[in-house]
Amino acid sequence: MxxxxxxxxxxxxxxxxxxxxxxxxxxxxxDDGLREVIATPHFMRSRFEVPYEQVVEKVKKLNETCQEENINIKIYPGQEIYLNRNTLDDYEKGVLGGLNDSNYYLFEMNLMKFDKGIPDILYELSLHGITPIIAHPERYRYIIEDIERINRLIHEGCLFQLNVGSIDGVFGKKAKKCAEELLNRGVYDFVGSDGHGIETRKAILRKTIVEQKKKNMEKMLYLAENNRDFLKGEFKPTKKKLITTKGKLFSMFYGKGI
Ligand SMILES: [Fe+2]
Structure with missing residues (x-):
């Protein structure tokens, strides 16, 4: 896994x-059954600014330590990049990189407020051949309030990664409900632990997946297969449908704009 x-x-x-x-x-x-992990340290100006090149070096060192400690896991480089108006500048400086050095970049956004400039930034990034993967959309307040708002990101060709912790309820009831809804609607492409430590946000996946009811479990296993295919270089994104919610007047383009 x-x-x-x-x-x-x-x-x-x-x-x-x-x-x-x-x-x-x-x-x-x-112990959870993971054999490959993409390391995705935050890249966020004025807080965490380790350039991709250094992440690659640190991953190499951690792989060596794993071998010495008889831990049967291979680690690959990545970043979780805070998407904002500095992103293009950082990209041009060469300090950003994709998951396992691919053109798939993992992005997070402000949890509370959607920056209206983001669709333009995503478009510019696409001109550089970058496919954005949006981390844990179920945690963003504006999407929790109205999931049609994710259409703006779907329209820009984004892929989406579910946090297992959201399904577990680690981020609250609303994030859990939103995660289940996005899962049922087939919005997610990948699943991740977003592990930060050894307590509540652990670096494990399988435990949560197998604890799910059959329908959810099958959908999450499909995402785990995508994770595997991604590292094999065989992942092919599927075209997504825009979301409409029952009983709401659907506007012709993106639903309710963000
Ligand atoms: Fe993260």
């Missing part, structure tokens, strides 16, 4: 504090 989103590199962001915590997270992940 492959985890596509995890803060496993020690001392680089708000994930693993030190190598001991990284190793404990990796041992938990191994």
């Amino acid at each position: 492959v985890d596509l989103h995890c803060h496993i590199i020690p001392g680089i962001d708000d994930g693993a504090k030190d190598i001991e915590e990284s190793l404990k997270m990796l041992r938990d992940a191994e």
